[in-house]
Amino acid sequence: MRKVNQSKVSTSPQPKAKTLIPKKVTAVFGALVLSASILAACTGTSTSATGAATTSTATTVSTAAVTTPVKTTSADLVTFKKKDLSTEWSADSSTAIKLNGTTATVTGSGAKVSGSTVTISSAGTYVISGKLTDGQIVVNSTAEGDVHIVLNGASITNNDSAPIYIQEADNVIVTLQEGTENTLTDGANYVFADSSTDEPSAALFSKADLTINGTGTLNIDANYKDGITSKDDLKIVSGTFQIDAADDGIVGKDMVAIKDGTFTINAGGDGIKSTNDEATDKGFVAIADGTFTITATNDGIQAETALVADNGTYTITTGGGSAEAEPHTQEMPPGGFMGGGGTPPAKPGAANQGNTATPNSTTNQGSTANSTTNTAASSDASTSDTIVTANVATGSTQTASSAVSKSNATSNTAANSANATTTDSTDTSTSSDSAKALKAGTDLVINGGTFTIDAKDDSVHSNGSVTINGGSLKLTTGDDGMHAETTLSITAGTVDIVNSYEGLEGTTIDISGGDIHVVATDDGVNASEGTATDDATAEGDTTAQTTAATTDTAAITTAAAASTSTATTASATTAPTGTDDQATGSQPPAPPTGGMGGGGPEAAGNALLNISGGTLYVDAAGDGLDANGSIIMSGGTVIVNGPTDNGNGALDYDGTFEMTGGYLVSAGSSGMLQSTSDSSSQYSIAMSYSATQTAGTLVHLQDSAGNNVLTFAPSKDYQSIVISSPALTAGSYTLYSGGQSTGTATNGLYADGAYSGGTEVVSFDVTNNVTWLTESGISDSNPNGASGPGGGGGGRGMTPPDGTSGNASSTTDGASNTSTDSSTSSTK
Numbered sequence: 001m002r003k004v005n006q007s008k009v010s011t012s013p014q015p016k017a018k019t020l021i022p023k024k025v026t027a028v029f030g031a032l033v034l035s036a037s038i039l040a041a042c043t044g045t046s047t048s049a050t051g052a053a054t055t056s057t058a059t060t061v062s063t064a065a066v067t068t069p070v071k072t073t074s075a076d077l078v079t080f081k082k083k084d085l086s087t088e089w090s091a092d093s094s095t096a097i098k099l100n101g102t103t104a105t106v107t108g109s110g111a112k113v114s115g116s117t118v119t120i121s122s123a124g125t126y127v128i129s130g131k132l133t134d135g136q137i138v139v140n141s142t143a144e145g146d147v148h149i150v151l152n153g154a155s156i157t158n159n160d161s162a163p164i165y166i167q168e169a170d171n172v173i174v175t176l177q178e179g180t181e182n183t184l185t186d187g188a189n190y191v192f193a194d195s196s197t198d199e200p201s202a203a204l205f206s207k208a209d210l211t212i213n214g215t216g217t218l219n220i221d222a223n224y225k226d227g228i229t230s231k232d233d234l235k236i237v238s239g240t241f242q243i244d245a246a247d248d249g250i251v252g253k254d255m256v257a258i259k260d261g262t263f264t265i266n267a268g269g270d271g272i273k274s275t276n277d278e279a280t281d282k283g284f285v286a287i288a289d290g291t292f293t294i295t296a297t298n299d300g301i302q303a304e305t306a307l308v309a310d311n312g313t314y315t316i317t318t319g320g321g322s323a324e325a326e327p328h329t330q331e332m333p334p335g336g337f338m339g340g341g342g343t344p345p346a347k348p349g350a351a352n353q354g355n356t357a358t359p360n361s362t363t364n365q366g367s368t369a370n371s372t373t374n375t376a377a378s379s380d381a382s383t384s385d386t387i388v389t390a391n392v393a394t395g396s397t398q399t400a401s402s403a404v405s406k407s408n409a410t411s412n413t414a415a416n417s418a419n420a421t422t423t424d425s426t427d428t429s430t431s432s433d434s435a436k437a438l439k440a441g442t443d444l445v446i447n448g449g450t451f452t453i454d455a456k457d458d459s460v461h462s463n464g465s466v467t468i469n470g471g472s473l474k475l476t477t478g479d480d481g482m483h484a485e486t487t488l489s490i491t492a493g494t495v496d497i498v499n500s501y502e503g504l505e506g507t508t509i510d511i512s513g514g515d516i517h518v519v520a521t522d523d524g525v526n527a528s529e530g531t532a533t534d535d536a537t538a539e540g541d542t543t544a545q546t547t548a549a550t551t552d553t554a555a556i557t558t559a560a561a562a563s564t565s566t567a568t569t570a571s572a573t574t575a576p577t578g579t580d581d582q583a584t585g586s587q588p589p590a591p592p593t594g595g596m597g598g599g600g601p602e603a604a605g606n607a608l609l610n611i612s613g614g615t616l617y618v619d620a621a622g623d624g625l626d627a628n629g630s631i632i633m634s635g636g637t638v639i640v641n642g643p644t645d646n647g648n649g650a651l652d653y654d655g656t657f658e659m660t661g662g663y664l665v666s667a668g669s670s671g672m673l674q675s676t677s678d679s680s681s682q683y684s685i686a687m688s689y690s691a692t693q694t695a696g697t698l699v700h701l702q703d704s705a706g707n708n709v710l711t712f713a714p715s716k717d718y719q720s721i722v723i724s725s726p727a728l729t730a731g732s733y734t735l736y737s738g739g740q741s742t743g744t745a746t747n748g749l750y751a752d753g754a755y756s757g758g759t760e761v762v763s764f765d766v767t768n769n770v771t772w773l774t775e776s777g778i779s780d781s782n783p784n785g786a787s788g789p790g791g792g793g794g795g796r797g798m799t800p801p802d803g804t805s806g807n808a809s810s811t812t813d814g815a816s817n818t819s820t821d822s823s824t825s826s827t828k
Contacts, residue, residue, distance in 0.1 A: 066510045066610050069489040070467040072445050074286035074310050078257040084211045084235055087175045089125045089150055097137075099130030099154060123147055123170065131155040132163075139166040139208075150175045151182040151216065159187040166206035174204075176216030176239045185221040188246070202229035202251070210252075213237035220244065226251050227265070236261055248273060249294070254282040256303075262291045269433075271295075271316070273302040277441070280305060285440075287312055300437040300455070307440035307462075309471075312449040319435030319456025325478020328501050328522070436461045437477075444484075446471050446493070458483045459497075466506065468493050468514065480505050481518065490514045490614065502526050503618065507607050511636065513614040517747075523652075524620035524640065527607040527627040604655030605629040611636050611662065617747045618642075619715060623652040624666060630655030633676075633724075637663045639747050641715045644692075646671025651722060659684060664724040665749065667699070667714035673784045675722045675770050683766055684724035687735060687773040688783045692719045698739050700755050704732040711741050711750040720784075734763045735773070 095108030102116045110122040116135030120126055123145025128137065129152045136158050141147055147169045156163035163184040166172050176182060184203040192198065199205065203222040210230040212218075217240040220227040227243035227250060228234070234252030240262045243249045249265035250256060250272045265271045271294035276283035283304030289311045294300045300316035301307060319325075435456040438444060442464040451473040453459045459475040459482065460466055466484040470493040475481045481497035481504060482488055488506030495516045497503045503518030505526045518524045607629030613636045618624045624640035625631060631653050642650025649672030651657065659680035675686035685701070695717050701710040709727050736758035743753020764771065764778050772779040 066508060066608065067465075067487050067489075069469065069491050069510070069512075070443050070445050070465060071469065072306065072308050072443060073447060074257065074288045074308050077284055077286040077306065077308060078235070078255060080235065080237060080257070080259055083146060083171075083173065085213060085237055086173075087178075087214050089127065089148065089175070091127070094125035094127050094150070097126055097128045099128065099132040099135075099156065101131065101133050102135065104130070104132060104135070120147060120149075125150065127152050128154045133157055134159050135163075136161055137164045139164075139169050139172060139206075141169045144170050146171045146173055148173045148175065150177055151180065151214075151218065152177040153180040153182065155183040155185075157185040160189060160191040162186060162190075162200035162203055162205040164204045165200045166208055166210065169206075169208040171209045171211070172206055173211045173213065176212065176214035176218055178215045180216040181219065182216060183219040183221070186224050188223040190224050199231075200229075202226035204228045206230045206234075207232070209233040209235075211235040211237065212239060214239050216240070217242070222246060226269075227267075233257070235259070241265070243267070245269070249296070251275060252285075254279075256285045258285075258287045258290055260289045263293065265292070265294045265296070267294070267296040267298075269297060270299045270302050273299065274304055277304040280442075283441070284308070292316070296435075298433045298435055299439050300453070302434075302436070302439045303444075304441045306443045306445070307438060308443075308445045308447070309438075309449050310447045311471075314449060314451045314453070316437045316451070317454045318437050319478075321454040322456060322476045322478040322499060324456045325501075328479075437475075440464065440466075443467070445469065446473070448493075451475070453477070455479075459500075462486075465489070467491070468495060472496075474498060475500070477501070481520075482506075490516060502622075503620070509609045511609075511611045511614050511616060516614060516616045518616070518618045518620070520618070520620045520622065522620070522622035523626040524618035524622075524624045524642075525609060525616070525626065526623070527609040527629055527631075529605050529607050529628060604653075608632065609653075611638060615639075620648075620650075621645075622648045623672075624650040624668060625652065627653040627655070627657075629653070631657040633657070633659050633664065634661045637749075638666070639712075639749055640664075640666040640668070641748070642666060642668025642718075644669055644717050648672055649674055650720070651675070659724050661726065662724075663726070664722065665710060665712050666722040667712070667716075667718040668720060670719040670784050673720045673722075673782060675772070675782070676724055678769050680724075680769050682724055682726065683728040683730070683769060683771070684722060685728070685733075685735075685764075685766065685771045685773060686720065686722045686782070687762075688720050688779075689718075689761075690775055692717050693737065697737060698741065698755070698758060700736040700739060700741075700758050702734055702736075702755075703727075704734075708755065709733070711743065711753075711755050713745060713748040713750075715748055728766065730766055732763065732765050735761045737761050 095106065095110050097111060097118055098105045098107070099118075104113050104116075104118050106113055106118065110124045111118060111120045111126060113119075116132065117138060118135070119138045119140060122141050122143050125148040127150040132155070134157055137149075137156060139147055139149075147166075149164075149172065151174060163186055186203045190200070199207070202225060203220045204227070206229070208230075209232045210228075212228075212235070215238055220241070220243045222243065222245040225245070225247040227245040227248070229248075229251040231253050233254050234250070235255075235257045236250075237259045238261050241250075241264065243263070243265045245265070245267045247267065247269035249267040249270070250263075251270075252274050254274070254276050256272055256274045263272075271292075272285060274283050274285050284306040285301055285303040285308070286306075287301075287309045290313075292301075292312060292314045294314070294316045296316075296318050297320075298318065300318050436458045437453040437455040438446075438451075438460045439458070440462040442462070444460065444462040444464075444466045446460075446468050448470040449472075451471065453474070454476045456478045458480040459477040460473070461480065461483045463485045465487045466482055466489070467487075468482075468490045470491075472494045474496045476498045477500045479501045481500040481502070482495070483502075484506035486506065487508040487510060488504060489510045490504075490513065492513045493515075495514060495518075497516075497518045497520070500518070500520045502522050503520040503524045503526075504516075505523075505528060507527065507529050509525060509527045605628040607627055609625060609627045609629075609631045611631075611633040615636065616638045618638075618640045620640070621643055624642035625638070631651075640650045642648070646669045648669070650666040650668030651674045652672060653674065656677040656679060657674070659676035659682045661682060664676075664684070670688045673686060673688060676682075676684040687699075693714070695715060696713050699710065699712045699714070699721055700708070701723060702708055707727075709725055710723050712721075714721070736755070739756055739758025741750045741753045741755045743750040762773055762775055762777060764773060772782055774783050
């Protein structure tokens with residue numbers, strides 16, 4: 001689905017960035033002016049459909065925007081010193097602390113007992129064993145040197161504070177003695193010295209650098225807030241951890257560095273996180289290895305700056321899982337700006353959904369010059385993306401606002417065209433907390449490991465870049481599979497996005513390797529420019545900004561309503577002269593109610609999808625590959641099973657699609673059909689069928705010598721297919737439908753075997769870089785009415801290939817068409 005802008009802002013504190021509300025409001029105003037211009041052009045009755053095509057100004061894009069994938073490893077961020085790794089101690093050189101109910105005994109120097117509190121006041125080694133039913137171990141050492149605590153079968157409970165409270169020390173190392181089980185338990189309420197004090201806040205709380213090593217077990221029942229917290233560095237070398245926390249499981253302010261270990265974390269907040277948002281070289285999470293089972297109400301693993309994982313096994317569930325995700329509001333509803341018609345996106349993998357447009361279902365056809373504005377403002381974002389739709393039949397204007405957050409504050413504004421009156425009601429309630437599985441503020445790098453994720457929010461998210469250099473990821477998500485505000489790079493590994501709203505999303509998406517499988521209820525791959533936000537919004541304080549954005553939008557839409565309220569009602573058979581993005585002579589007779597043809601005048605953004613290697617499979621109910629900018633493909637294999645509705649396209653870009661290498665097959669509906677750009681150096685064909693083809697019906701393309709170019713079985717109903725292959729050269733070809741293959745299919749694509757039994761659809765010669773086809777033969781341009789950049793969607797609301805009027809009562813996918821184009825009847 002086409003997005004004017006993309007914003008993803010988490011509710012936790014994020015790196016500082018500028019607020020872009022004024023720019024967004026400017027964009028809204030520009031869209032409204034454009035809509036008013038379109039309506040003005042449509043007020044006169046026109047019987048001619050021979051307007052000159054708008055000249056495309058798209059320029060060839062380069063890969064200069066593609067940055068080098070981040071190669072950071074955990075070793076680049078943290079060094080484990082010899083003392084961090086050492087677990088050695090001896091009874092002769094250590095102090096023994098024996099816990100006994102409500103008191104304890106100390107054998108050796110450096111520690112003393114006062115009631116049920118044991119205070120360690122100097123550097124040295126302290127071996128703790130036994131059970132303390134309501135007491136505390138305090139470390140308060142002002143001398144230089146390390147405090148080494150050995151938990152040797154210790155159970156410590158404190159009903160109103162932290163069982164272990166490290167107030168001051170040069171460095172503290174906690175060893176989990178081999179073969180022992182140790183337990184820390186706190187109460188649900190802490191008692192502090194005064195109202196200005198909020199520390200400690202964890203069962204194991206340290207204000208000094210803290211390292212945990214050893215092969216023993218540490219069980220933590222944190223009923224107040226966190227399980228383990230260090231206000232400085234936190235390093236975990238090894239051990240087995242069972243943590244149940246009311247809030248966060250493991251917290252390190254300056255860093256959380258994990259070398260190895262086994263972790264089972266159940267958290268009412270975040271599973272693991274680092275919180276320093278003031279220093280760029282701190283606030284990171286670096287994991288070399290380990291086994292992690294994390295169930296968190298909020299984020300699974302969250303870093304204020306970088307999150308790096310080299311290896312390990314991760315099972316992460318956030319927010320109750322993807323099934324708990326709140327419904328998404330469609331950002332560009334059917335009948336919307338620059339494209340209407342069609343039903344909402346079908347669920348991925350589904351066959352034909354019966355894409356019949358229902359009169360009055362989305363366009364208010366019964367009203368005259370009526371203006372309705374619907375604005376959805378998210379409290380999880382600093383701005384509201386507003387899109388304007390021009391209703392040609394009624395002269396009305398509709399505004400749809402992108403819902404970015406999972407919990408949205410929605411304002412509905414009704415403007416009557418007769419008096420141009422606008423009322424505004426804004427709900428500025430805060431959204432639900434972030435529930436992402438892996439989240440970083442700057443760079444998120446996965447170098448290896450096995451990840452199984454079920455997230456209510458994004459599975460992998462960064463406010464900076466995401467880089468996948470290896471590993472195996474199986475992602476089920478209520479929102480994006482992977483989201484990067486800047487660059488999303490995949491160089492290797494296996495990525496299986498089992499279910500998502502959008503699969504891969506970033507300003508620049510660079511795929512140079514890996515095996516990627518995406519299933520999405522909206523766009524499969526979406527290269528879209530992000531929106532920065534400031535600290536206030538990032539922390540959830542969005543009231544002021546949301547109110548400001550809504551107020552500005554309301555003012556503009558009120559003015560727009562006034563300017564368009566006097567527009568003359570246009571007939572459903574009226575077409576504007578000189579329709580944008582239509583080749584001369586191929587313009588359809590008239591656009592019906594429901595939009596002005598696919599993203600015609602929309603300017604290409606700077607977003608980029610660059611594919612140079614790897615395998616990418618997409619099953620999307622919205623757009624398959626969507627670039628609010630351009631696409632470059634120079635290698636790899638891309639298979640797209642796109643939408644069944646005509647409001648989206650298997651390929652959707654605003655700039656150009658430069659095809660110079662690789663293998664592309666893209667099947668879907670025909671209303672928004674786009675192929676590769678004419679400037680591509682590799683040949684492509686784009687076939688439009690007069691009627692919907694049933695899911696699983698083979699498409700077979702061979703050259704004049706009988707050599708196979710493609711045998712493919714789309715997984716969903718389809719009415720168009722785009723093919724580009726190095727094997728496709730200038731020459732003669734025949735396209736077949738149906739039949740069978742003796743080969744083995746991977747994602748529907750047959751790499752071997754013999755094809756037989758199909759029916760010849762069309763024979764043709766490839767002479768141009770892009771060959772447009774119907775059953776009748778070669779078309780001079782896109783038979784659906786679109787050409788070149790700009791979303792291509794001339795088919796939205798335009799005359800379909802079968803020549804029907806395409807009005808609100810006709811089908812949008814050709815499934816019910818009665819007219820048929822001439823085709824050969826020979827059988828392969």
